[in-house]
């Protein structure tokens with residue numbers, strides 16, 4: 001296989017600290033050695049590479065921006081972003097696993113959990129010994145999660161949970177689900193453990209996207225959960241939304257990785273593939289496509305690095321994250337689509353990455369707030385008119 | 390057990406090597422540097438010995454210009470405890486100069502075992518282990534694929550033509566590591582974050598004058614273009630004939 005050359009036309013490398021570079025290189029090497037050789041087959045079979053989970057743990061990839069106290073790496077946000085970039089260069093499904101585990105399971109336990117919940121769950125989730133999922137979306141509540149129907153009612157020392165969740169990444173393989181449900185009309189977070197009576201998590205099969213990732217339905221039929229399993233500090237919809245901000249931040253970086261993978265593939269391919277007696281890279285239209293992609297990747301890289309620096313300073317707004325998630329995922333999707341066509345017939349096969357990234361990015365475009373919803377979030381911020389309803 | 394790992398920074402094995410304008414050195418401006426791959430086995434072995442024994446110390450010793458700090462950090466991130474950096478300027482040093490400098494520093498250190506790669510993939514001189522062992526008057530087992538640490542002595546397996554040789558040596562000793570000895574670990578993210586806090590001692594030593602000098606570097610001759618003899622079974626007799634008469638390989 002050709003060695004991967006991650007495009008960095010504007011030398012952003014020079015804007016990174018030594019540790020940030022080492023983190024990126026370590027994950028890049030891991031993805032090259034452990035993910036690239038197997039990912040096409042996993043995708044075709046529709047399987048998540050379960051054997052990699054302990055490896056993620058050994059490398060401290062899970063919840064990597066959370067404190068060392070809980071067994072995590074304590075990275076700054078830029079280094080954490082670079083981890084996501086490198087994972088998604090492999091596959092959006094791999095990055096999704098890490099995003100869900102870190103930003104949507106460990107982060108809410110860290111932010112809204114009790115000390116006992118943190119001490120028990122975080123170290124186990126960091127090593128990958130336990131797997132988590134995040135249940136917010138429902139069959140009838142997607143972009144509008146506030147309209148959720150899942151409910152918890154108090155019953156002595158327990159809560160009784162009823163309802164269902166849909167499109168839940170890692171659902172079937174999760175040991176613990178962070179489930180958002182209304183208790184007396186207010187959205188609260190609950191920890192639901194695998195195996196408890198009335199709880200099931202069947203996998204959603206027959207997907208054309210994110211095939212190397214488990215997506216599931218969660219069903220709660222009079223599930224009796226101990227009172228200590230509520231996330232005590234969670235209050236209202238802003239709690240799950242704050243988790244989504246963390247995850248979207250990672251996606252913003254991840255999308256760059258997918259685009260870099262596609263660009264690298266396009267450049268190699270068009271330099272080697274000859275038609276009309278010359279490499280197709282020598283034709284103006286091909287060059288136009290390459291330059292367009294390079295420009296878009298470079299813009300996204302600069303903006304995303306600044307997003308990370310703002311986040312590290314604690315002055316990043318959720319609307320900044322929306323803007324960058326919106327831009328980068330669309331950019332990556334367009335890149336993958338263009339690269340797919342630049343590869344001609346080869347571009348539709350599993351020998352190349354572009355089509356896999358293209359199909360994956362369709363999900364990434366939709367989840368964690370659709371492209372449209374992010375438009376409305378930023379639109380509302382700059383005009384003062386919320387246009388959701 | 391106190392273990393010293395001698396580690397070298399080398400150009401990435403993916404580098405397209407270009408000869409510099411002087412015709413004697415490599416153009417280094419766009420070279421990406423990495424830890425010598427054989428040294429990774431040495432680091433891994435040292436860490437495994439320390440983990441198995443539950444105590445001990447792993448020190449990295451590296452010689453070179455400022456840039457080698459990144460190779461040192463990589464070894465510290467993998468789990469080594471501390472490092473010594475012998476600073477030099479960025480000129481070519483022969484094996485004699487490097488081995489005398491390293492052994493001068495080693496002479497002042499306490500160690501039971503010195504591990505290093507069997508060779509560095511840039512110069513491919515394959516001299517460092519034996520040279521240092523000679524200067525320090527200690528045993529050296531080279532090209533080792535299995536290492537066992539016992540009370541007071543070690544047992545090493547090394548590759549020899551057509552088989553395996555099993556060798557015993559007393560401490561302190563030098564082992565040069567070969568592929569297959571172990572599976573080097575990745576630096577974990579926690580390891581990377583910790584590496585910065587680990588001590589790196591800077592040392593300067595008088596570097597001996599080189600006993601060798603490079604006269605000239607040349608690219609290997611360009612490969613001749615291949616030839617397609619024909620297709621399918623019919624082409625075989627012609628192919629055999631050409632391999633015999635023209636290529637003279639059969």
Ligand SMILES: Cc1cc2nc3c(=O)[nH]c(=O)nc-3n(C[C@H](O)[C@H](O)[C@H](O)COP(=O)(O)OP(=O)(O)OC[C@H]3O[C@@H](n4cnc5c(N)ncnc54)[C@H](O)[C@@H]3O)c2cc1C
Nearest residue numbers: 134135136137142143167168169363366367368370372388
């Ligand atoms: C592979 C995958 C994994 C997922 N993983 C998880 C998970 O782990 N946890 C979880 O909770 N959820 C998960 N989701 C769900 C995801 O977050 C939702 O699909 C997403 O929020 C959109 O909801 P919806 O699918 O119901 O679409 P809808 O909300 O029905 O949207 C349909 C279309 O209408 C548009 N639209 C909706 N409202 C407006 C409006 N006000 N103005 C303009 N346009 C509008 C949308 O942009 C979209 O184009 C996942 C989804 C996928 C595909």
